[in-house]
Amino acid sequence: MVRNKNDQQPEGNPNQKGSLNREAIAAQALHLADTEGIDAVSFRRLAQEFEVTAMAIYRYVDNKDDLLDAMTESMLASFDVSAQQETDWRDQVRGLIYALRQLLLTHPSGRSLLSRRALPSTNRLRIFEASLGILRDAGFEPQEAFLIFEHILNQVVSLVVTGDGYVKGAEEERRLWGAKLLAFYGSLPKQEYPRLVETAPNIAASVDMDHHFKFGADLLMAGVEAFAASKPPRKL
Amino acid sequence: MVRNKNDQQPEGNPNQKGSLNREAIAAQALHLADTEGIDAVSFRRLAQEFEVTAMAIYRYVDNKDDLLDAMTESMLASFDVSAQQETDWRDQVRGLIYALRQLLLTHPSGRSLLSRRALPSTNRLRIFEASLGILRDAGFEPQEAFLIFEHILNQVVSLVVTGDGYVKGAEEERRLWGAKLLAFYGSLPKQEYPRLVETAPNIAASVDMDHHFKFGADLLMAGVEAFAASKPPRKL
DNA sequence: TTGACGAGTATACACTGTATACCTATAATG
């Protein structure tokens, strides 16, 4: 047997990431997903960053699914719904929308993480509960509140992170993609695709988040408010 | 060299799938994705269904990304936006929504396919153009039309196929998941999560598509109509 | 007859998640 190759520690350098534990692993994995895409998150890659073997991670995480759960929790840990205590429910909902946006801007991998079918853990439950509270207080029935919240979450997700491959800070790549879209849609045969050609600049501009998002958020709010108005006048 | 192991064809059975070609591959891959999930689509698996080597597929498909493109095209081939020629734009939009729903019911893998960041091919362009046409005729500006269409598409997708792992016809599994959700949310501590507990039945019921969808579609339409109403009175 | 070419095979490489068996330094216990 040729085992015991490196019995003693090579150098006494303390692991700068701190000792291995579930939270640290989840945080590192989340950071990896946000900066290099969700596909970059693998046991071997993660282990390498902790200067450790892939299997060592299984001490703290059941399997990949559990790892993704832990990442989700890590992402949602610092998220506080009730940060802003507005009086008008419209402002509260709008606040929720923009808080979710901020969350997804810092964590683009949220798209992948939040759309997994899994039973939620504490942080997600907390947010879910608080959001339902806002909508219930606004006068919506339980089912309506649930559906509206889902509506909002889905819409915000797809408004902020366009496409699956989005990673944090990839400004240059993003700009390039916008140019590519403009070139593509702009050069389509005009008589076959008149609408697409005229809309090409807008399609391309959709990679610019701020403007795009404000527009989408307004549309979203318009829907919720219209729905509220179409109900028996019980709203606050 | 130990090549040429099986020189002659084992049996003379004609490939029941027909001779290999791009369309057949795409169709088969799409079917596979719809029935066993998008992860079941691999070159080796696909090749096996055609009784062929994995590398043979590369004759007709550049790489996996191109395969997914081909699948998307295959899925959208039979989709016709202008099937229903309603006069009222509201009915047209509603028709579009329900047509998209039907598409995603037959092809649950559409969620994965449609949310990829890629330049669209002909079928997708055709649908895009037609949809923009409807919205432009309704009086929306180019940018508005584009954003509303995205809004609609995203919302329908997330309304129809909840979660990533959805496959066609998995009725039993779906029912089980609903029961699991009900048990989970229903048994949360009531004083910590009052809203979630009261909403538990609705959350569980969201696996029942028909009811869930009608509700979501109404909310969606309410948003679009409200947005239309908030504009200078130019709508038809 | 030769040669090109289309279609498919064989093999290999670097990845992935994860099961199993092992080692070893520390802590608990007789």
Added chain:
DNA sequence: CATTATAGGTATACAGTGTATACTCGTCAA
């Protein structure tokens, strides 16, 4: 103190994945 248990980590292996490269045919044209 001596022994044993255990927590934390390593090593290896297996079945998958996408795909690059090289090869082998059968058919058809010059």
